[in-house]
Amino acid sequence: MSKRIDVTDLNVYYGDFLAVEGVTMAIEPRQVTALIGPSGCGKSTFLRTLNRMHEVIPGARVSGKALMDGVDLYGAGVDPVAVRRQVGMVFQRPNPFPTMSIADNVLAGVKLNNRRISKSDAASVVEQSLRGANLWNEVKDRLDRPGSSLSGGQQQRLCIARAIAVQPEVLLMDEPCSALDPISTLAIEDLINELKEQFTIVIVTHNMQQAARVSDRTAFFNIAGTGKPGKLIEIDDTGTIFSTPSVPATEDYISGRSG
């Protein structure tokens, strides 16, 4: 249950504005790839192209290729809905469905798609996903309470449970901890370490220590100035990026001299 993604010469546009230019990188299966870089350099934009969520924004489009295990994600016959079932996403702010209970939030991928599921299957999906998100013990007694009754960190783990309940191959996370306190952040980082046994994970983070702690590979994006496109500067093993990066700009950013 994990696939690799090979991105080649990817440009992302918002209307006429070129937001991200010429990204070529490989995202390895069962590894955590961290995207770092200053604000506005296109990390979120690039991340959203990996499950075609950019298409939700009017005027956004891509050129280039992204192959998931050899299949072009942007191919003519490829349904974006099918892509999103294989490439799940966790957002910056926890966004459980306010009209649903905790259990229904976990089952959202099934229920919203009108798929039938037996009661026992549903219960086991809920339990497995919540266990997978390290949330089971905290909520097992109140599965029918609204998802919004949880704390911010618990809500974010609920969103992760919701994402893994549909058994995707890849999990995208856009600054999943930036709205959370340090303890909840640690809980999510531990969780990421466990999840990478099963999933390919791409995480955007502004926190260098977090990138160093959770990721196997790190990609550094940069932007020459406002109005200019963001570019991938380099991607390498996390250890290498944080000790001996090959581009000076990376070192400047990591050591806090720019960005």
Place this chain on the structure above:
Amino acid sequence: MSLATATPPVPTRPRSLGRGVQTSRRRLPRWAPWSILGSAILLSLAVLTLADATSVPSVLALAAVVYAGGITVTALVVEGPRWAKDRLATTVVIGAFLVALIPLVSLLWIVVARGLRLFSWDFLTTDMVGVFGSMTTGGVQHAIVGTLLITAAAAVISVPIGLLTAIYLVEYGRGPLARAITFLVDVMTGIPSIVAGLFAFALFTLFFGPAYRAGIMGAVALSLLMTPVVIRSVEEMLRLVPNELREASLALGVPKWLTILKVVLRTAVAGIVTGIMLAVARVIGETAPLLIAVGMMTKTNTNLFEGRMATLPVFAYNEYSKGGVGIDRAWAAALTLIVIVMLLNLIARFVSSKFAPKAAR
């Protein structure tokens, strides 16, 4: 104000924080505003008696002015300028609230008081067959049936159109088409109801000739008035649904139409129900278009597609213009209409609270 009531009426010396901020000083006791109010009323009464111009409104108006001045000056002397401003603002806000209540309460009062003269179970369950001259029998059963049927038919026409238009505008509409629709909806909101009635009449005359009268004509006229209200309120409710919920659903691999159906509409349903209720309340009392298109009838007609129908507003209008006992019937019919609107509102509230997003408690 809670601070004001919590502070003891004993004069205390100004205490100060480290930075020299005064935290407390002499405050008026709790009874002070009431006694000033009492004195203001007495004073106004006395002055107006001398001037021989006593009436409830004049006394109250003068007393309000005297009270506002009195409490502000007293507070200025005892409590200082900041509290004086607070007292003045409080007085003005409460005063404005009371003034706003006057028309509401007096309207309800008059309708209930005059409506109750004839209002009874019999009134609700008989029609006007065989009622002549100054007979006090007769009732509005046929008009209730007509109003409910015609309004329901109008809602059946307007709600789907309004809902789908609002969904288009919020979830799909971009560019000139969406802007044109928004503009037309704005224009439609301003259509006078008599124009809607004439339009419906002309439309049906084209197909069925000038002698045709049916409840459906009224329903079409009402739906012209109702649709823009539905569109507007549903549109507003849909825009309140956070984009993050749409994205959360789409990112789970849920197609857009299911996302709209099961996330956006589901999240907004409480507000949508309220909005539709407001639209119904807006048209249920319309008189002019129904007068033209549906006319009047003395007995119950449940066929929307054939024949005249009685409706409560037209019934009230008709009876009122007859004079005599008809005037009492008009008031009782008005009361019936208000009761119906209130019942519909209660139902809508119940439905809304059933579907509202569960609070984080």
